[in-house]
Amino acid sequence: MTRFIAPLLFGLIGAGILVWLGIWQMQRLEWKQGVLAEIEARISGDPEPLPVMISPEEQRYxxxxxxxxxxxxxxxxxxxxxxxxxxxxxxxxxxxxxxxxxxxxxxxxxxxxxxxxxxxxxxxxxxxxxxxxxxxxxxxxxxxxxxxxxxxxxxxxxxxxxxxxxxxxxxxxxPKDPEIDPLPVDTSGIPNDHLQYAITWFSLAVVWLIMTAYYIARQRKTGET
CATH class of the missing domain: 2.40.50 (OB fold (Dihydrolipoamide Acetyltransferase, E2P))
Structure with a gap:
């Protein structure tokens, strides 16, 4: 049994790292959704006068x-x-x-x-x-x-x-120009791929565990024969 300890630990540690990366991406997703919600609220907020001093970071949207x-x-x-x-x-x-x-x-x-x-x-x-x-x-x-x-x-x-x-x-x-359609600012162009990344890491963790189990099973079978 001792010969299975190393691959088992390797599999569990590797899967644990991959799960941690997936959890981290879920945390990033929650953060990004909060940022996007703030931007949407800013876009649809009450109008303000044109600034005299320009500060892009503060005045964006x-x-x-x-x-x-x-x-x-x-x-x-x-x-x-x-x-x-x-x-x-x-x-x-x-x-x-x-x-x-x-x-x-x-x-x-x-x-x-x-x-x-x-x-x-x-x-x-x-x-x-x-x-x-x-x-x-x-x-x-x-x-x-x-x-x-x-x-x-x-x-x-x-x-x-x-x-x-x-x-x-x-x-x-x-009045509106009939040949021009407005393209207002929104958050659709801001990338938010954290959910896809999280799914990828969780999927890799599952595959890692399956491959670990397969490896141990083969080693066990080889040892028995």
């Missing part, structure tokens, strides 16, 4: 209501929508009633409407401040000359449209 006018000019950011295909986010300059010029992400338009004249002029906007992180190592450089952007680089967009480096993503615009 801040709800705002704007009165003013959408000005001519736009930046088109290439995106894709499920069941629709390729299209563009339309980012326009917006002049607030207190004469501030900011960026307004109006939403998504299909590729066939990219050159359609947009509605400009007086508008009421409900939306959220955001500092999107669209760029990674594989993101191409923006083709400013052709007005094809691959990331919402706030500084570059503000320079192109002559605004402050402050972006509001519209939830609703009144």
């Amino acid at each position: 801040q709800p705002v209501e704007l009165s003013g006018e959408i000005l001519p000019g736009e930046v088109r950011v290439l995106v894709s929508q499920k069941q629709i295909g390729a299209g563009y986010r339309i980012v326009s300059p917006f002049r607030t009633e207190d004469d501030r010029l900011i960026l307004l992400d109006r939403g998504f338009t299909r590729d066939e409407f990219k050159d359609t004249p947009r509605r400009i002029g007086p508008a009421e906007v409900q939306g959220n401040l955001h500092w999107p992180d669209d760029r990674n190592s594989a993101t191409p450089e923006n083709d400013v000359a052709a007005n094809i952007w691959f990331a919402r680089d706030i500084g570059a967009m503000a320079e192109e449209l002559g605004t402050e480096p402050l972006l509001v993503i519209a939830r609703a615009t009144d």
